[in-house]
Amino acid sequence: MSLKDTLCFDTWLLWGRAGSAVLVLTIAVPQLGAQARQNLPSNKSAPAEQPGALSKENLAQPRPKPPFDLTGNWMFSAALNRDNGVFNFLPLPKLKPAAKALYEAGQKAEASGKAFHNDAGACWPAGMPMMMTRVWPNQTIQLPTMILMIQMLKNEMRWIYLDGRPHADPEIKPPSYAGDSIGHWESDTLVVETTNFESKHHWVQTGIPVSDQFKLVERIKLKDDGKTMEDTFIMTDPVNWEGEWVSTKRWYRYDNSDIEEAYCLPDLNDRLPATGPGSNIR
């Protein structure tokens, strides 16, 4: 073998070895990655999948017949709520000093013709419980596993799970304006407990904020031969008031209607006299 032939042979040998190395790396690296992923601590793995509220498997589970069906459109009515503060939740609880000062500042602002921290008017979500007391239809769909409520105003939604699941772990579900609602039936009453609220720009009513310790229990009944929905709100928030804040609200069935899109749009909002600059104190 000549020197030239030897060099050529060595070159091919080198290319062959390099190719083998690439082949080995191509096969081995992903396997190493998979192996590394398998070795992650279990508390960082994806949560186990559970049947969703709309899964056929979940919907088909045998369950006792619920005492009533809330499916329909519900309209909040001032006439039905004269005794409880109408759009506010009365009677008020004993407010903690900071909340009391904020509430009084809100009363003073409103007396002077200004809205006070009117975040719902500034396109922030009204959230719970305020979204339930707007004079727009609330479209409610009841399934065996879940109740979906869509408030037409700003199309805010809430989901009440009835399939026996526990509250979502706040480690994997962030706080929200509607909160995390779990319901169950007690005789003729739907009891809904809601936790894990977002507190940013979130108010129960003018001047009374929602803290991250806010918790809501609702006792919902159907009355007047199914024509009236009644909801007793039992609210606790140790940051802002003492004990339970209890107020009962009512809606009338308004089924000859459908809801439609009604988002809060910043460009239109800024031009309305009530929500434009100058109408709101912060």
Added chain:
Amino acid sequence: MRLFNRFLVVPFLLASAVGLAHHSNVMFDKDKEISLKGTVKEFVFANPHVSILLSVPDEKGVVTDWSFEAASTQGMVHAGWRKSTLKPGDSVTIVGHALRDGRPGAQLVRAILSDGTVLQGSAGGNY
């Protein structure tokens, strides 16, 4: 076209036709009504609130644009309003509850169209 500009303040006779909106409405003076005749500059048929921008001249011919906020499209439709009810250039008289701080804005209570038709701000006191 003769546009009169003076606010016609009339006693408060009717309950506000517009229920609670997506915001507080404490900024409107619900104890009295103003009546303004002018020319439609803009008619926005949209949710959550229909709105009208009305050019209103005063005695000296100085024009001020008034912003009227109304109910939702559903509430307005139930009261007889349609998307084509008003267009830029139309003459209309609008009765409303003005902003308490004097800025040129108001909550629409009713409108009197150029043919004399009276349209309430919404039907049944709802949204």
